[in-house]
Amino acid sequence: MERPNRNHWGIHLGLIVFTLLAIYPVLWVLALAFSGQQSVGLIDLPKDPSFLERARGVLPWPAHPSLKNFVDVMSEQPFGRWLVNSVIVSLLTTLLGVFLACTAAYAFSRFRFPGRGAGMLAFLVSQMFPGTLMLIPLFIIIVKWLGLGNTYAGLVIVYATTAIPFCVWMLKGYFDTIPIDIEESAVIDGASRQTIFIRIILPLAKPAIAITALFSFMTAWNEFILASVFLEAESMYTAPVGLRFFVGGFSSQWGFFAAGSVIVSLPVVVLFLYLQKYLISGLTAGSVK
Amino acid sequence: MDWAQRLRHTAMLGMGAAAALVLALGGWLQGGADADVAARQREREAVLLTNAVAASLAGADTEAAGVRLAAWRAARPAIESVIVVVGRELVGSTNAADAAPRALRRDEKPLFDLVGALRAAGETNAAEGVTRKRTIEVADKAGVVTVSVPYRVDGRVEGIVQLRLKAPRAAARGGAADTLALAVLAAALGIGALLKVDPTRRFDAGRVLALVALLALVGGHQLQRLGATRQALAASDAAIAQVQADAAALVAKVGGAAPGGAVSAWDTDGFGRPLGLVSAAGEPLAARGAAAPDLRTRFIERGLWAIDALGLGVLLFFVQGGAARTAAALREHADAYGYVAPAMIGMLVLVFFPFLYGIALSFTDTTLFNEATPFGERWIGFDNFVRILGDLDIVKHGAEGTVVNYQNFYWTLMVTVIWTITNVSVGVSFGFVLALALNTDGLRGRPIYRVLLILPWAIPNYITALVWRGMFHPQFGVINQVLQMFGFKPVAWFDGVVSAFMTGLVTNGWLSFPFMMVVILGALQSIPRDMYEAAEVEGATRWQQLRRITLPLLRPTLVPAVVLSVVWTFNMFNIIFLVSGGEPAGANEILITKAYKIAFEQYQYAYAAAYSTVIFAILLVYGYFQTRLTRATESY
Numbered sequence: 001m002e003r004p005n006r007n008h009w010g011i012h013l014g015l016i017v018f019t020l021l022a023i024y025p026v027l028w029v030l031a032l033a034f035s036g037q038q039s040v041g042l043i044d045l046p047k048d049p050s051f052l053e054r055a056r057g058v059l060p061w062p063a064h065p066s067l068k069n070f071v072d073v074m075s076e077q078p079f080g081r082w083l084v085n086s087v088i089v090s091l092l093t094t095l096l097g098v099f100l101a102c103t104a105a106y107a108f109s110r111f112r113f114p115g116r117g118a119g120m121l122a123f124l125v126s127q128m129f130p131g132t133l134m135l136i137p138l139f140i141i142i143v144k145w146l147g148l149g150n151t152y153a154g155l156v157i158v159y160a161t162t163a164i165p166f167c168v169w170m171l172k173g174y175f176d177t178i179p180i181d182i183e184e185s186a187v188i189d190g191a192s193r194q195t196i197f198i199r200i201i202l203p204l205a206k207p208a209i210a211i212t213a214l215f216s217f218m219t220a221w222n223e224f225i226l227a228s229v230f231l232e233a234e235s236m237y238t239a240p241v242g243l244r245f246f247v248g249g250f251s252s253q254w255g256f257f258a259a260g261s262v263i264v265s266l267p268v269v270v271l272f273l274y275l276q277k278y279l280i281s282g283l284t285a286g287s288v289k
Numbered sequence: 290m291d292w293a294q295r296l297r298h299t300a301m302l303g304m305g306a307a308a309a310l311v312l313a314l315g316g317w318l319q320g321g322a323d324a325d326v327a328a329r330q331r332e333r334e335a336v337l338l339t340n341a342v343a344a345s346l347a348g349a350d351t352e353a354a355g356v357r358l359a360a361w362r363a364a365r366p367a368i369e370s371v372i373v374v375v376g377r378e379l380v381g382s383t384n385a386a387d388a389a390p391r392a393l394r395r396d397e398k399p400l401f402d403l404v405g406a407l408r409a410a411g412e413t414n415a416a417e418g419v420t421r422k423r424t425i426e427v428a429d430k431a432g433v434v435t436v437s438v439p440y441r442v443d444g445r446v447e448g449i450v451q452l453r454l455k456a457p458r459a460a461a462r463g464g465a466a467d468t469l470a471l472a473v474l475a476a477a478l479g480i481g482a483l484l485k486v487d488p489t490r491r492f493d494a495g496r497v498l499a500l501v502a503l504l505a506l507v508g509g510h511q512l513q514r515l516g517a518t519r520q521a522l523a524a525s526d527a528a529i530a531q532v533q534a535d536a537a538a539l540v541a542k543v544g545g546a547a548p549g550g551a552v553s554a555w556d557t558d559g560f561g562r563p564l565g566l567v568s569a570a571g572e573p574l575a576a577r578g579a580a581a582p583d584l585r586t587r588f589i590e591r592g593l594w595a596i597d598a599l600g601l602g603v604l605l606f607f608v609q610g611g612a613a614r615t616a617a618a619l620r621e622h623a624d625a626y627g628y629v630a631p632a633m634i635g636m637l638v639l640v641f642f643p644f645l646y647g648i649a650l651s652f653t654d655t656t657l658f659n660e661a662t663p664f665g666e667r668w669i670g671f672d673n674f675v676r677i678l679g680d681l682d683i684v685k686h687g688a689e690g691t692v693v694n695y696q697n698f699y700w701t702l703m704v705t706v707i708w709t710i711t712n713v714s715v716g717v718s719f720g721f722v723l724a725l726a727l728n729t730d731g732l733r734g735r736p737i738y739r740v741l742l743i744l745p746w747a748i749p750n751y752i753t754a755l756v757w758r759g760m761f762h763p764q765f766g767v768i769n770q771v772l773q774m775f776g777f778k779p780v781a782w783f784d785g786v787v788s789a790f791m792t793g794l795v796t797n798g799w800l801s802f803p804f805m806m807v808v809i810l811g812a813l814q815s816i817p818r819d820m821y822e823a824a825e826v827e828g829a830t831r832w833q834q835l836r837r838i839t840l841p842l843l844r845p846t847l848v849p850a851v852v853l854s855v856v857w858t859f860n861m862f863n864i865i866f867l868v869s870g871g872e873p874a875g876a877n878e879i880l881i882t883k884a885y886k887i888a889f890e891q892y893q894y895a896y897a898a899a900y901s902t903v904i905f906a907i908l909l910v911y912g913y914f915q916t917r918l919t920r921a922t923e924s925y
Contacts, residue, residue: 133901
């Protein structure tokens with residue numbers, strides 16, 4: 001600190017080594033995806049490999065780079081179908097989740113009514129319910145009672161409702177920052193509640209709604225446990241369940257898995273890197289309460 | 290004075306609403322119970338008969354089988370038809386038009402499929418040593434119960450015996466009961482109209498009278514209905530016992546495997562397991578026969594108590610003015626409630642109800658096999674919790690030396706606690722060191738490092754878990770390659786308790802350090818630079834600056850982040866489930882993956898629900914202490 005322009009070579013060295021270690025698994029998946037083969041090893045090692053041969057096997061660069069895995073996973077495997085399922089479920093979840101969260105958050109932000117405090121507290125408390133405790137009753141309700149196993153609807157309504165509390169709290173915070181004068185002048189001009197909500201509040205809250213929508217989308221896109229419990233028919237799998245299908249249990253189609261993972265992760269990783277600061281502030285804000 | 294005001298203090302409306310509610314709920318509960326009794330009797334009778342027919346066919350050739358089937362049909366006219374299918378052949382039938390034996394026709398394909406399905410189910414059960422596939426198919430349609438059971442030759446499932454039993458549903462016996470209920474309701478309204486409630490006082494004779502009158506009216510009605518249900522239950526058991534006796538007599542007459550053992554082997558559930566309610570000779574078994582009806586009505590009794598309490602609550606709600614206030618609030622804030630309603634209803638149906646249902650489930654013995662039986666019959670109280678928490682035999686001293694029982698709750702709890710502590714420590718230490726490094730003044734390339742180091746967090750964690758599973762592959766995995774590169778022996782990662790634990794730790798550490806790093810980096814950057822400058826002027830060393838300035842100022846950010854990451858790690862299902870799968874032998878299971886496996890691999894729904902309830906309780910206790918602890922550190 002006494003010499004602001006000094007060389008940080010020690011720190012750089014440490015950071016570079018650690019960064020390489022940290023991104024190695026990512027590089028490994030990429031190498032596997034472009035390797036054009038299904039085995040979990042990047043190259044076929046000879047019987048008694050030397051140090052260098054082993055080092056080549058560890059280096060995340062495919063022996064024969066090819067797009068075969070990507071082509072095959074989309075054409076030979078039903079992965080395209082699973083991706084479409086995931087997209088449909090995630091989009092419907094986003095639509096439903098944003099609708100439910102916006103209306104509720106607006107009421108919590110703008111109205112003072114009996115039960116407001118209790119309602120908001122209930123939303124918060126529900127975040128503490130452990131997943132597996134919900135899993136069994138949800139399985140019984142959705143699959144056994146409502147018969148919504150193997151359907152989009154079953155997953156969508158569950159995803160949308162589980163995302164509600166977080167979205168409501170986040171949107172309410174944003175609605176609170178919109179000055180109430182705007183609404184009051186609109187009321188004087190004779191606008192109804194609905195008009196105010198749709199024409200004034202929603203357009204003003206666009207950034208927050210966008211974040212909420214993305215959060216709902218990512219919740220549904222990345223969810224694995226509920227989907228694997230609700231979906232039995234292979235044709236209805238979502239992408240996460242499908243990816244596990246490639247390498248879980250006794251099958252080991254690592255090439256398909258790697259290619260599929262790259263396809264599934266790419267949009268989320270880009271979105272995440274773009275949005276991380278909002279998510280982080282939302283998460284830590286939630287934990288302080 | 291508007292209508293909301295008028296709602297206030299009217300005993301009549303309160304009595305009416307309360308009585309209507311109690312009668313409706315009670316009627317629903319008892320009606321359901323009565324329907325259950327009737328439906329189960331029909332099914333039991335059909336299953337019993339079919340099992341008996343199948344037993345009577347033992348050791349009979351085609352011709353003898355035909356004779357025996359005809360004897361059954363003649364002895365019990367309620368049997369509409371019996372057919373025996375083996376493979377693609379219709380071996381026997383009571384229908385003369387079927388002209389058995391002959392090959393199945395094209396339109397009889399469903400029968401052929403059924404043979405395949407039941408045979409597969411039987412083979413699965415035999416192979417796994419667990420009875421988890423139904424081997425008896427029951428369909429109850431249009432007054433005919435169709436039952437298909439496996440047809441065994443020398444103990445092997447070769448085909449099916451399918452029996453159709455005419456069992457007309459008893460006409461809804463609503464008439465008298467409904468009239469009586471209406472009379473009770475009218476009486477409640479009438480008494481309510483006569484009672485005066487004083488609005489200026491909180492307590493008066495009118496209120497007491499209203500409560501007593503309501504209890505007397507609905508209570509009397511319920512007792513009368515409960516008696517009817519008890520009688521129906523007893524009659525049902527007696528009827529089944531009679532069917533068993535008749536069937537045993539008939540089998541003795543026409544030939545076949547005579548019933549042996551104390552308990553009827555024919556009176557079974559859908560998995561072919563004896564219910565144990567009737568003896569082979571056809572007498573209701575004293576052991577359960579006497580206790581069972583009691584057990585079955587006890588739940589209804591309890592339910593009725595709860596409903597009565599609810600009814601009294603409703604009455605009080607009306608006479609104390611709660612209804613009037615609610616109506617006024619609803620009208621005044623109609624807009625607000627309209628906006629909240631969609632989300633609230635969704636939460637109630639798919640979050641709060643499942644939560645409560647899960648807790649209720651943990652007091653039953655629900656499994657895959659008995660989930661169709663009435664809820665009350667499955668009620669076992671605290672038994673599940675006693676089984677989970679009361680089993681203290683963690684270490685077993687047996688003939689093969691000392692063995693740890695990995696299925697024990699406390700072992701899993703210990704693993705979970707170690708898992709949480711080690712993971713959070715790893716995450717915080719790596720995050721902290723990296724954040725300090727990235728916070729160095731004038732460091733070049735910081736944004737690049739930051740983005741690259743955040744990557745592990747950005748990737749969906751189920752993918753991360755599967756990727757590490759691949760890298761830990763004992764034979765071809767990269768990690769063992771590196772070990773061998775430097776002359777070490779490859780490690781069979783998933784075979785040892787400690788090494789399998791390490792796989793989870795490494796994976797979770799990898800995906801959780803970026804969160805800590807980002808949070809700590811943010812906090813570090815908000816510490817004013819001049820504090821360090823002042824410290825340097827005072828002659829403080831780097832270490833002293835870290836201890837006295839950095840750490841105390843990090844605390845407000847670090848504590849919530851750690852609290853959050855403890856809960857995340859405690860519930861980190863995906864990593865354990867997908868990387869090691871709790872191997873070896875469930876030793877590395879954490880509580881939440883254990884609960885999942887109990888539910889969806891062993892099909893012990895109720896036991897898993899109890900397990901989850903215990904997890905929830907642990908989290909609640911943790912949350913309570915954590916809040917107190919956070920408050921304490923804040924004041925520090």
